[in-house]
Amino acid sequence: MTGTAQHDPASDRPGSASTETITAGCGLTTGMLQVAHLSVSYGQRKVLRDVNLTIPPRQITAIMGSSGVGKSTFLTALNRLTDLEPRCRLEGQILLDGCNTLDPDCDLQALRRRVGMVFQRPNPFPLSIRRNLLLPMRDAGLNASEAEIRMEQVLRETGLWTEVADRLNQSALTLSGGQQQRLCLARAMALSPEILLCDEPCSALDPMSSQTVEELLTKLSRTVTIVIVTHNLAQARRLADQAAVFWLRNGTGCIIDSGPADRLFEQPVNPDLEAWFAGRVG
Amino acid sequence: MSLWLPDRWLTTGSRICVVIASGLAILMIGFILIEALPALRQSGLSRLVGDAAWLASAGRFGVTPLLAASLAVTAGALVIAVPLGVLSALFLEVYAPAMIATGYHRMLELLAGVPSVVTGLWGLSEVVPWINRMQPPGQSLLAGCMVLALMILPVIALTSAMAVRRVIYEQRATALALGMRRDTFLVRIVLPLARRGILSGVVLAFVRAIGETMAVVMVCGNTVQIPSSLFSPVRTLTANIALEMGEASGFHRSALFLTALLLMVVIAATLLMPEDQSASPGGRHA
Amino acid sequence: MLDQVSRSVPDRLMKIASTLAALLVLLVFLHLTTGLLMSGLERLSWSFIRLEPLHSGRQGGISFVLMATGAVLAICLLISVPVSFGCALWIQDRSRSQVSRGRKWLQRCLDLLAGLPSIVFGLFGMTLFCHQLRMGYSILAGGLTLACMILPLQVRLASDALERVPDEYLRGAAALGLSRVRTLWHIVLPTALPGLMAGLLLSLGRAASETAALLFTSGYVTRRPTSLLDSGRTLPVHIYDLAMNIPGGEASASASAVVLMACLLVINVAAMHLAGRWRQTVSGE
Numbered sequence: 004m005t006g007t008a009q010h011d012p013a014s015d016r017p018g019s020a021s022t023e024t025i026t027a028g029c030g031l032t033t034g035m036l037q038v039a040h041l042s043v044s045y046g047q048r049k050v051l052r053d054v055n056l057t058i059p060p061r062q063i064t065a066i067m068g069s070s071g072v073g074k075s076t077f078l079t080a081l082n083r084l085t086d087l088e089p090r091c092r093l094e095g096q097i098l099l100d101g102c103n104t105l106d107p108d109c110d111l112q113a114l115r116r117r118v119g120m121v122f123q124r125p126n127p128f129p130l131s132i133r134r135n136l137l138l139p140m141r142d143a144g145l146n147a148s149e150a151e152i153r154m155e156q157v158l159r160e161t162g163l164w165t166e167v168a169d170r171l172n173q174s175a176l177t178l179s180g181g182q183q184q185r186l187c188l189a190r191a192m193a194l195s196p197e198i199l200l201c202d203e204p205c206s207a208l209d210p211m212s213s214q215t216v217e218e219l220l221t222k223l224s225r226t227v228t229i230v231i232v233t234h235n236l237a238q239a240r241r242l243a244d245q246a247a248v249f250w251l252r253n254g255t256g257c258i259i260d261s262g263p264a265d266r267l268f269e270q271p272v273n274p275d276l277e278a279w280f281a282g283r284v285g
Numbered sequence: 286m287s288l289w290l291p292d293r294w295l296t297t298g299s300r301i302c303v304v305i306a307s308g309l310a311i312l313m314i315g316f317i318l319i320e321a322l323p324a325l326r327q328s329g330l331s332r333l334v335g336d337a338a339w340l341a342s343a344g345r346f347g348v349t350p351l352l353a354a355s356l357a358v359t360a361g362a363l364v365i366a367v368p369l370g371v372l373s374a375l376f377l378e379v380y381a382p383a384m385i386a387t388g389y390h391r392m393l394e395l396l397a398g399v400p401s402v403v404t405g406l407w408g409l410s411e412v413v414p415w416i417n418r419m420q421p422p423g424q425s426l427l428a429g430c431m432v433l434a435l436m437i438l439p440v441i442a443l444t445s446a447m448a449v450r451r452v453i454y455e456q457r458a459t460a461l462a463l464g465m466r467r468d469t470f471l472v473r474i475v476l477p478l479a480r481r482g483i484l485s486g487v488v489l490a491f492v493r494a495i496g497e498t499m500a501v502v503m504v505c506g507n508t509v510q511i512p513s514s515l516f517s518p519v520r521t522l523t524a525n526i527a528l529e530m531g532e533a534s535g536f537h538r539s540a541l542f543l544t545a546l547l548l549m550v551v552i553a554a555t556l557l558m559p560e561d562q563s564a565s566p567g568g569r570h571a
Numbered sequence: 572m573l574d575q576v577s578r579s580v581p582d583r584l585m586k587i588a589s590t591l592a593a594l595l596v597l598l599v600f601l602h603l604t605t606g607l608l609m610s611g612l613e614r615l616s617w618s619f620i621r622l623e624p625l626h627s628g629r630q631g632g633i634s635f636v637l638m639a640t641g642a643v644l645a646i647c648l649l650i651s652v653p654v655s656f657g658c659a660l661w662i663q664d665r666s667r668s669q670v671s672r673g674r675k676w677l678q679r680c681l682d683l684l685a686g687l688p689s690i691v692f693g694l695f696g697m698t699l700f701c702h703q704l705r706m707g708y709s710i711l712a713g714g715l716t717l718a719c720m721i722l723p724l725q726v727r728l729a730s731d732a733l734e735r736v737p738d739e740y741l742r743g744a745a746a747l748g749l750s751r752v753r754t755l756w757h758i759v760l761p762t763a764l765p766g767l768m769a770g771l772l773l774s775l776g777r778a779a780s781e782t783a784a785l786l787f788t789s790g791y792v793t794r795r796p797t798s799l800l801d802s803g804r805t806l807p808v809h810i811y812d813l814a815m816n817i818p819g820g821e822a823s824a825s826a827s828a829v830v831l832m833a834c835l836l837v838i839n840v841a842a843m844h845l846a847g848r849w850r851q852t853v854s855g856e
Contacts, residue, residue, distance in 0.1 A: 084746055089666075115748035122746075126739035128758055138757055139747040187743070194747065291752045299664070302657025303677055306726065309719055310680035313687070313695055320698060372592035380586050381593070389593060396600050398835055400780035402807045403828045406814050407603045410610070410821060435599060442596075468582035496688025498783040499811060523690045523783075530694055531787055538698075545691045552686050 033100055034060035034197035034228040036081065036118075041095035043076050043085065050076050052255045054095070056247050058198075063224045065239040065264065066232045068249030069279075073256030074232045075123075077249065078200050081230065082118040083111055099198075116143055119191035120200040124207045125183035127175035127190070132167055135175045135186060140193050157189040161219055181212025188219065192227070199223065201231040205238065217242060236280065240268060248276060314549075321546045324539035333543070339509045341529060346540040348547060350511045354426070354519035355548075357512050358501060359494040361430030362437055367487060369434075370441030371476075374483075377446045378453060379471065390446075397439035405503035408432035413504055420516040424506030427515040432500045437490035444489065448482020449475055492552050498523040522548050611829035614822045620830065624793045627817050628809060633827055635795045639710060639803025640779070642796060643789055646714025647721065647778050652771065654718075655725035660755070662726075663733045685723035690783040692720045697787040708802040713789025720784055721774045728770030732763045732849070765849030772842035776835050782807040806831050 036058040043051040051073045058064050066074045076085070083104060085091045097104045104114055127135050133154065140150040158164040163185050167178070175186055184204060191199060201220065205213040220229055220242060233239050239246060246268075247261035260272050271277040324333075328346060336347025373393070377386050412431055417423030452475050460470045476483075506518025507528060520528070522544050533541050622632030658677065665671045696716030706712040736759050744754040760767075782805075790802030791812065804812070810827045813820035 082746060084742065087742065087745060112748040112750065115746055120746035122739065122743065124739065126743040128740055128743065129762060130757070134757070138753065139749055142747075142749050142753045190747065292750050295660070295752055295755070296664075299657040299661040302654045303661045303673075305654050306658050306722060307677055307680040309722065310683050313684070313691075313719070316695055316699060317691070369592045369596060372589045373596055375585070376589040376593040380589050389597070392597060392600055394839075395836075396596075398776065398780075398839055399603070400782070400807055400831060400835070402780075402782050402810045402814075403607065403832060404603070406810060406824055406828055407606060409814055410825075411602070411606060435603075438596060466579060466582065468579065468585050471585065492686055496686075496690070498688065498690040499807075503811070503815060523688055526690050526694055527783060527786060530697060541694065542698075545694055548688060548691065552688075553683075556682075556686055 035100065036198060036228070036230075037096075037098040038081075039096040039098065041077075041080060041093065041097060043073070043080055043094075044092045045088065046090040049255045051080075051249075052252075052257050054256075054258055056258060056261055058228060058230055059245060060197075060228045061224060061226065062244035063220065063229045063231060063242050064245040064247065065243035066230060066247055066249065067234070067236070067239055068256070069251075070234055072249045072251050074234075074249055075202050076256075078120075078202050078230065078232050081198075081200055082115050082120055083109070084115075084120065086111070116194045117196055118198045118200060119194060119196035121184070121187050121191055121202065121204045123203045125180060125187050127178070127183050127186050129174065129176060131172045132175045132178070132186065133171040136190055136193050139190060143194055153193055153195075157192045160192065160223070161185045161189040162215065163189060179212070181208050181215060184208060184212065184216060185219065188216070188223075192223070196227065198228040198230065201229065203232050203234065205233075206235075236282075239264070250275065317542055317546055317549070320539055320542040322539070324536060324543040327536065328540075333540075337511075339525065341533070341537045341540075344536075346537075346543075348522070348544055350509050351520060351522045351525050351544065352547065353511045354505070355495055355521040355523065355551075357426055358429040358433060358505065358519065358521055359491060361426065361515075362433035362494045363487065363491065365430060365434035366438045366441055366490060370438050370486070370490075371445050371483060373438070373442040374445035374449050375471065377442070378449045379467075390443075393439045393442055396435070397443070399436075401436065401497060401499045402503075404432055404436055405500035408500060408504040416516070422506065422518060424504055424518050425516045426505065426512045426519050428504040428506075429501050429519070429521075430515075432504050433494045433497060436497065436500060437494050440493065441483075441486045441490050444486025445479065445483045448479040448486070451482070452478045488555060488558075491555055495551065496523060496548065498527050502527055607825055607828055607832070610822065611825035611827075614826035615829055619826055623795065624809075627820070628793060628813050628823050629817060629819050630823075633806065633809065633830065635793060636804055636806055636809045636827070639789070639796045640805040642710045642799070642803065643713045643717060643785065643805055644775065644778055646711060646799070647717040648771070648775065650715065651718040651722050651725055651774070655722055655729050656767075658726045659729035659733050662730045666734075681723040681726055684719070688783075689720060689781060692716055693784040693787055695719075696784060701788060706800060708788065708790030708792075709800045710789050710796060710803050711799040713785045713803075713805070714799075716784050716788045717778050717781060720781065721778050724777060725770065725774045728773060729767060732766030732770055733759065735766060735849070736762045763849075765845045769842045769845040769849060772838050772845070776838045776842070779805075779831070779835065779838070780807060781805075782811055786811075 036056075038054055038056045038058070041051065041054040042049060054077060066077060068074050079085050080093055081097060081104075083093075085093060093105050095105065099114070099117065103109070128138070130138070136154045136157065137147075137150050140153060141147070145153065155164065158167065163182065166182065167186075175183065178186060184207075188199075188204075204220075205216050208216065217238065220231065223229065224244075231242065233242075243264035245262065246264040247258050248267070249256045250259040252259075260267060260276060268280060271280055324346065333346055333348050335349075336345050337349060338345050338347050339351055373389075377389055377393075381389060408428055408431070412428050413423035413425075415423070416425055416428050456470075456474055456478070460474065465474075501521050502524045505520065505524060507520045507524055508518040509520050509525075510517060512519045526541050526544060529537070530541055619632040620637065621634055623635045624633060625631030658681075662674060662677070665674045693716065696712060696719070700706050700712035700715050701708055704712075740758050740762065741754070744758055785805055785808055789805060789808075791804050791808065792802040793804060793809075794801070796803040806827055810824050810831065813824035813827065
């Protein structure tokens, strides 16, 4: 059972922008992703089948499901990081403002600067805190002074500025786990992406840091579309505006329900889903 | 694919390097084949194999004594080095206390790093006189076997040690739980399971030994003859090339290339063999 | 269980046999090294290294030989390091995106080269570089031949070093849209550098030990080399000549061998030290 979710433009969340019309060409940035008939296979094995999902702009969309169902695979397909896996094949369409990112001619560097990613385990580069942030910005074309300004901006946004301002030249690896993850968030945000993909960003963190990161994500979602993979139902309930649930059918992952988070949790369409939400099934 | 120019140069540059490297292999094979062709066409294989002597001045290019010498000296070296190497591996991984094992390992690595001329020098100044006292002249097949054995022992010992270590790591819990005796464990479980790793070390050693030039030139005596005893002086294929390539021209040089080709064929055949072995049943995993 | 005390006869026998084997190897090794040192140290002195060879090397020193050795090795590395690094980069790139037939093909070519005896490289080098390309017996021809010979080893060592760079750095860089050049320069190279240097030193040691490939490519001459097209003998060739062709040359040969072994020892210790540091940096985080 595949769910086709369409976001209701007349959303009742205060302050949320209504969906703008997608123009035929690229250039109009709305931060909306449309996934149409996406299938992912590794070699002969099909991991995801016929996924359809619209990810609305400037909201938090939670991708849920039990482990092994293909959530991370789905997420990495959104910024074509699946290209790094051997023998991974993508079929279907992923439209970012009308342009299909699965097109072979798509500029991957530009795509990944518009669609940022934070990983499960914090992965700062083995460089100083400053270099971690400046390197991607310089690579994206910012000059030195612009980059320094932006660096301070994102460090303040992520709440790290007060903690690291006096040791920017120290190695990023000397930070604690929670700080490293916030640094990775800052690093991704430094490129001003429209969409931020988060692959279980809190699962490697202690509860305190976890909470800090969650608050950060909520704050960021006012300006950036956030897609977060989580296996933690409580976290999803706390954070999500929209949600999509992946389920294994015949050994392949697919979406069985998606839509506004409130509706999804209160009225599960499916007895399996209801059992899962109630905690009766793992 | 990145569109940034330096990225493109990097990709193109690395592709060029790959073309150079693989082109080199093709170039060498082709070159040797082409240079060997005149000798092959003119004499024909039967004459080369059947002729019992290699005497360039008389136009005789029989490879048999040379090939026999190469195989004999390699075989002799393996006969000495394989048992000693495998026993050394067991010493290293099983019997030696930790600190001695580390020291022995270092020594093997040092031994592996000794250049062939230096081992040959030692052979010439120590082994040859010692053999000479038993049976003159000292330069002989036996000297070659001993010197080569010293050269290939480290690779056999170190490769076998790695294989043995892995098998022990995987199997010791099981053996322990069954209350097995150490020697039974080693002989019936570890060595058979480590067979493939040990064999790969032996193959490497074979290739190294049969391709060795300097040490054999220095201690084998360089007489062209099929060895009749351990004390006969012999000349291997490699030594022959080294001794005659300086002044060879025309047909003679082509014949030398032919011997090089022969060496390559023997080595290729040896390297391809273990691949068949691994396909046979009797592998570890069901 | 493996460190139990021997209780059965077969076990004791095996232990004795293994220990005796190990002892035999150790004794032979000591015999070789002490014999070498004892006969070599007589002639060895600072002047041995400084002076030029006289009387075909029976007297004087090895200065010209050391110069030629340095020149040949320099040419060798100058050519083989970039080519091997390029191959290693290509392999690293390929291994992440697809299981590649091209990669297997390259591996086969390199395995082939690695299996060839060094004298075959010498024969090839002599005919191609010295004769057909008219370089004559020269340092240039020797360096080129040596480069061909150590290429497979260098590619393997370099790609091992690159492979050890943690995946998470590369994924992080890719997710940021970081260009390949910047990723390589700022992240991969600094991380892999100790490993790459260790590989470089190991292949340098291998090249410095080589004799057969150089006998008839860089030549035999003991004169002072003044250009790349000059002939010049390397240290191993010098040792060979003194041992085989020069009566009364054993003392100089041993002394030269001690110098060669000392240099190799320094190179290998440095390589091991770097390899240890590199293992620390990629795992100790």
